[in-house]
Amino acid sequence: MSEGFIELDQATLCYPRSDTPAVVDISLSVPSGGSVALVGPSGCGKSSVLRLIAGLETATGGRVTVGGGAPGASRGAVGVAFQKSTMLDWRTVLDNVLLPLEVVSGPTGFRARRVEYRQRALALLERLGLGEYAHRYPWEMSGGMQQRASLCRALIHEPDLLLLDEPFAALDAFTREDLWGLVQSIWRERRPTTVLVTHDLREAVYLADTVYVFSKGPGRIVHREEIGLPRPRTVEGTFEPAFVEYVQRLRGHIVEVRETDADKEPAHG
Amino acid sequence: MADWILNRRVLPWLVTLGTFLLWEGVVRGFAIKTFILPPPSLIATTLAAQWEPILQHSLQTLMTTLVGLALAVGFGVVLGLAVGASEKVYAGLYPLMVAFNSIPKVALVPILVIWFGIGTVPAILTAFLISFFPIVVNIATGLATVEPELNDLMRSLGANRLTVLRKVGLPRTLPYFFAALKVAVTLAFVGSVISETVAANAGVGYMMMVAGSRFEVPLVFAGLVVVGAMGIVLYQAFEWLERRLTFWAFRG
Numbered sequence: 078m079s080e081g082f083i084e085l086d087q088a089t090l091c092y093p094r095s096d097t098p099a100v101v102d103i104s105l106s107v108p109s110g111g112s113v114a115l116v117g118p119s120g121c122g123k124s125s126v127l128r129l130i131a132g133l134e135t136a137t138g139g140r141v142t143v144g145g146g147a148p149g150a151s152r153g154a155v156g157v158a159f160q161k162s163t164m165l166d167w168r169t170v171l172d173n174v175l176l177p178l179e180v181v182s183g184p185t186g187f188r189a190r191r192v193e194y195r196q197r198a199l200a201l202l203e204r205l206g207l208g209e210y211a212h213r214y215p216w217e218m219s220g221g222m223q224q225r226a227s228l229c230r231a232l233i234h235e236p237d238l239l240l241l242d243e244p245f246a247a248l249d250a251f252t253r254e255d256l257w258g259l260v261q262s263i264w265r266e267r268r269p270t271t272v273l274v275t276h277d278l279r280e281a282v283y284l285a286d287t288v289y290v291f292s293k294g295p296g297r298i299v300h301r302e303e304i305g306l307p308r309p310r311t312v313e314g315t316f317e318p319a320f321v322e323y324v325q326r327l328r329g330h331i332v333e334v335r336e337t338d339a340d341k342e343p344a345h346g
Numbered sequence: 347m348a349d350w351i352l353n354r355r356v357l358p359w360l361v362t363l364g365t366f367l368l369w370e371g372v373v374r375g376f377a378i379k380t381f382i383l384p385p386p387s388l389i390a391t392t393l394a395a396q397w398e399p400i401l402q403h404s405l406q407t408l409m410t411t412l413v414g415l416a417l418a419v420g421f422g423v424v425l426g427l428a429v430g431a432s433e434k435v436y437a438g439l440y441p442l443m444v445a446f447n448s449i450p451k452v453a454l455v456p457i458l459v460i461w462f463g464i465g466t467v468p469a470i471l472t473a474f475l476i477s478f479f480p481i482v483v484n485i486a487t488g489l490a491t492v493e494p495e496l497n498d499l500m501r502s503l504g505a506n507r508l509t510v511l512r513k514v515g516l517p518r519t520l521p522y523f524f525a526a527l528k529v530a531v532t533l534a535f536v537g538s539v540i541s542e543t544v545a546a547n548a549g550v551g552y553m554m555m556v557a558g559s560r561f562e563v564p565l566v567f568a569g570l571v572v573v574g575a576m577g578i579v580l581y582q583a584f585e586w587l588e589r590r591l592t593f594w595a596f597r598g
Contacts, residue, residue, distance in 0.1 A: 131502045152504035163495040166594045167517045176513065180503040216597045240502075 081106035082144055082237070082270045083130055089138035090125050098137070099125040100296040105289060109237075110268035114275055114285035116327060118335055122296020123274045127240050130272055131155055143238060153181030156231035156269070160243040162223035164215030170226050171211040174198045177234040201229050205259060221252035228256070232263060239269040245280065254312045257283050261309055278331075282323045283310050290327060292334040300330045384564040389571055392564040400565075403553040404572050407538055410466055410549065411576075414473025415534040419527070422478040426485025430519075431511070436486070447479040452540050459545045469541040469549060476537035477530035484526035488519030521595040524588035531580045535573055 085105050091098040100122035107113050115123040128134040129141050132149015141148055149155065156177070164173050178194045179187045187194065202211050205225045207218075215223055224244055231239060241260075245253040261284060264271055275281050281288045282304055290300040304323060306314070314320055366386040372378070373385040380388055393400060428435045451472055458468035492514060500510045542551025550569045557565035589596065 128498075131498075133498055133501055149502065149504070155502045157499060157502045159495045159498070161493070161495055163493060163499055165496075165514065165517070166597075167520075167592070177503050179513070180500065180505045180509060214594055214597075216594070234503075 080145070082109035082111070083107040083272070084142045085126070085129070085139070086141075087139035088126075088129060088136045088141050090122075090129055090134055091137045092134075098295045100129075100291075102139070102297055103129075104139075105298065105301075107270055107272065107287075109270055111287070112264060112271040112273070112285050113287045113289060114273040114281035115289050115291060116275060116278060116281050116331065117291030117296070118293050118331065119276065121291040121293035121334075123291050124242055125296065126291075127242055127272060127274050130238070131157060131240050153177065153234050154236055155238045155240060156234065156236035157240045157242070158224070158227045158231040158244040160246045162215070162220070162227040164223055164226060166214065166216055169212050169214060170202065170207060170218070171195070171198055173215060173226060174202060174229045174233050177230060181234050198229070198233055201233055202226070204263075205229055221248050221256070224248060224252075224256065225259075228260065228263075232267075232269075235267065236269055239264070239271040241271065241273045241275075243275055246275070246277070253277075253280070258312070260284060265309065278324045278327045279315050279320075281327065282306070282320060283315060288323075288327060290330045290334065292337065299334055300327075302327060381561050381563045384567050388564045389567045392568045393571070396565065396568070399553065400550075400568060400572060403548060403550045403569070404576065406466075406548045407469075407535070407542065407550040407573065408576055410469040410538040410542075411473050411531075411534045414470045414538060415477055415531055417470070417474040418478035418481055418530055418534065421474070422481025422526070422530075423485055423523070425478075426482040427489060427511075427515075429482060430486035430489025431507075431515075443479065443482065451476045451537055452544065455541050455544045458541070464545045464547065466546070466548075468545055469538045469551075472541035473534040473537035477534040480529045480533070481523070481526040484522040485519055488522030489515050492518050521588075521592045524584060524592060527584050528581055528588075531584060532577050535577050539573055 083106065085103050088103045089098050089101045103126055105113070115126055117123050125134065129136055130143060130148055132143070132147065132155070143149075144151065144154065164170075165176065168176070175187075175194060175198050178198075182190065182194075199208070199211055202208055205228060207222060207225055207229065210218055210222065210226075215226060218226070224247075227244065231241075245256055248256070257280060264284075271284075273281065273284055285304055288302045288304060289298050290302070291297065292299045302323065306320060306323070310320075315324075370385045370387060373380075373383055384392075425439075429439060430436075454475060455468055455472055458471050462468055462471070496514050496518075497510065500514060505513070538549065539551040539554075542549035543555045544551075546552040550573055554566045554569040557563075557569070
């Protein structure tokens with residue numbers, strides 16, 4: 078098997094001051110330009126895996142490599158978007174989107190290419206339907222628009238790795254479906270290696286090539302599902318039998334995981 | 347009339363004026379002696395008649411207060427950043443800081459006088475000592491409560507701690523800083539006037555102390571009014587600055 082862009086080999090993460098590890102024995106491989114989704118019940122450690130890949134945490138056991146090196150080693154190689162849009166309220170939307178370029182290029186590098194960067198950011202905002210909000214402030218926008226801006230910020234520095242931690246979880250169903258389409262089309266254009274953490278199975282099947290199902294306490298991978306559906310996928314397509322079958326199968330695995338977890342919980346009373 | 351005009355332009359004057367009128371009425375109605383409680387009208391005529399010495403003493407107090415406040419801002423911001431950024435610094439320093447802030451600053455004035463002599467320096471230092479603590483606490487709180495996601499975002503981009511502080515920590519802390527500044531400026535007046543009352547030969551505090559010993563009670567009250575007025579002006583100035591620099595924190 079050839080080396081993927083992201084390689085986890087029996088990775089384990091135990092947070093300090095915690096008895097049980099957050100995740101154990103996570104082995105997964107994502108090819109360059111691939112797209113995977115991590116699903117599972119809350120608290121199953123899927124976000125911890127994302128943090129390992131982002132280089133925000135160091136594995137306490139096993140091996141994690143991104144692009145052949147340590148995760149987070151190359152500056153500006155990662156774009157992240159969280160469930161909370163985490164916009165900086167004191168910056169305009171445009172300046173929020175420019176933030177990664179400021180950090181990655183440093184003050185002098187940024188000043189030298191300021192005009193070019195601004196144009197790039199404006200084009201991306203336009204692309205995500207936020208053109209007229211560039212000079213407004215994040216708190217003047219709806220949650221869905223803030224999440225779009227957050228996506229712009231994750232993409233502006235053209236990272237090789239795109240990490241999405243439930244970025245659409247707080248949005249209404251229609252906005253969410255719009256954004257699936259946008260993420261898919263940008264992914265098809267630029268092909269960043271993408272890891273999506275979600276508990277929305279339709280979202281996982283829509284966006285990912287491969288879906289990993291996690292169990293909890295401690296988190297481990299219990300199932301791997303290749304999504305063989307053609308691209309581009311559409312919202313209408315999510316109601317076709319082939320799509321629904323994938324969702325049902327993943328759902329079956331999660332129900333199973335939840336039942337085993339429930340057995341493990343100490344009895345009340 | 348729009349609520350905004352009522353709230354910001356009319357009500358402050360109306361209530362202040364009303365208070366003075368009530369005061370005047372009570373003093374006249376109960377025939378209170380002016381060396382017990384002078385009416386506002388007498389305080390006003392005293393202010394007008396003795397404006398020159400009052401102005402001189404007020405400028406002295408304003409100067410000591412502002413220098414003390416500037417020291418408090420400089421020291422408070424640096425210490426607040428250290429305490430907010432490092433749990434170790436916080437753990438190490440907080441007993442001393444809390445203990446120190448619990449000491450009545452007026453008790454320190456005699457010590458300051460022994461060290462620096464009577465005059466301007468103890469007043470500046472008292473203003474400084476009484477006003478730095480809220481700045482430290484607020485800066486530290488602002489920095490320590492930065493959303494973890496923001497730190498994650500910056501770290502995932504490869505930002506070092508200084509960059510995170512510059513781009514996220516400091517701007518995020520600015521509203522906390524202004525909140526502290528508005529408390530600190532009024533406290534700084536308390537500090538400088540207390541010190542002048544105990545050990546100085548200039549300043550509103552000194553003027554009030556001398557006037558009091560001569561039973562010139564209207565002049566004592568004139569001093570109080572001037573200190574209060576200077577407090578309002580500085581508070582307003584900081585609020586104006588706050589609205590300009592941290593408008594994003596006052597959305598809607």
